[in-house]
Amino acid sequence: MSAASVRAEAKRLLAMSLEGGVVSADLVGAVLAALTKSRASHQLRPLLRAYLANVRRELARGEARIEHAGPLAAADADAIAAHFSKVLGRTVRPVARRNDALLGGFRVRVGDDVTDLTASLRLANLAKSLS
DSSP, X not given: OOHHHHHHHHHHHHHHTEEXXXXXXXXXXXXXXXXXXXXXXXXXXXXXXXXXXXXXXHHHHTEEEEEESSOOOHHHHHHHHHHHHHHHTSOOEEEEEEOGGGOSEEEEEETTEEEEEEXXXXXHHHHHHHO
């Protein structure tokens, strides 16, 4: 299989793994079971790698990964996720992680999109503007 055909097949498998636009663990299991029965082992490795990358990317699209300095109330995390759900037009759930290196504020990653509202970024931008 060529690299292009592996990517296309992995994309098709991902589409089969979605239920209501969200990755379904049951459907992923069914796809993997069908693959192991229908493919030769030398074909599985590149296909499974590409499929895993697609599943990870799709899962990341459904999470608002919030890095924050200091405490963050669950209601605040929910409000941040609701904001991004509204802006992006799809449901995202909050996943909060404390990062004291940020000094203050927060950074949110939804898929490949990053919104940085940290004090460290603001200080860096101020330092650039003064030099």
